[in-house]
Amino acid sequence: MAPQYEIRADFDARTIVVYQAYAPAIADAALRAGRFVEPLSFRxxxxxxxxxxxxxxxxxxxxxxxxxxxxxxxxxREGWEEALSQAVLTTADPAAVAGAAVHVQWDPERSPRGAALNHYSIQVGIGRDLIRTFTDEWTVGLKDLTPQVRKAAELLRSGQVTKAQRLFPAERLYPLPRALDGLRAPR
Structure with missing residues (x-):
């Protein structure tokens, strides 16, 4: 049986892909600039x-x-692991969470149809003191997945799950450094 708290991601030797959903104005501005810019809130x-x-x-x-x-x-990956090294689990002492530069929470992973699975997926909150570092130093590329997402959603709605899954990014177990093992499970 697989551990409940693992990071599954699309990554290579140097980078990792994370996903975000935005309003069109934010996504369009970022894609035009090739990096995050206003109207994204940096605060x-x-x-x-x-x-x-x-x-x-x-x-x-x-x-x-x-x-x-x-x-x-x-x-x-260096930025990702730097963020994780500064993270506090959202289930920790409220004072520690309030003062943390980065928050980590684990939520049930989801099936293609949205059902909760029996293992958890990591969400990482980058605090306002690190957002510029995230956007200007750690981010090396942006790709609009919206057309792919819409096509996959339509395939799922029509019952074509296997075809939809071919459009999903490949994710595999991310090798979390031992120093960050404390983030694997809520305290």
Whole structure:
């Protein structure tokens, strides 16, 4: 049986892909600039998710208001692990959570149809003090997945699950450094 708290992601030797859903104005501006720019808010926490299906559940396959555009955000593994090294689990002492630069929470992973699975997916909240580092130093690429997401959603709605799954990004177990083992399970 697989452990309940693992990071599954699309990654290579240097980078990892995280997903975010945005309003069209934010996504369009970022894609035009090739990086995050206003109207993205640099004054509040932004949540990144390496699980494609969890974000599909959260954004209702890019149909939820303000989340109509799905971006694959390729960031450096060095930045990802730096964020995790500063993270506090959202289930920790409230004072520790309030003062943390990065928040981590684990939510049930989702099936293609949105059912909760028996293992958990990580969500990482990048606090406002690190957002510029995330956007300007860690982010190395942005890709609009919205057409792919919409096609997959239509295939799922018509019962063509296997065809839809071919459109999902490949995710595999991310080798979390031992120093970050404490983030694997809520305390």
């Amino acid at each position: 509040r926490m932004t949540w990144i998710k390496p699980s494609f299906l969890w974000l599909m559940h959260r954004s209702n396959w890019a149909r939820k208001s303000g989340q109509e555009r799905v971006l694959a955000v390729r960031i450096t």
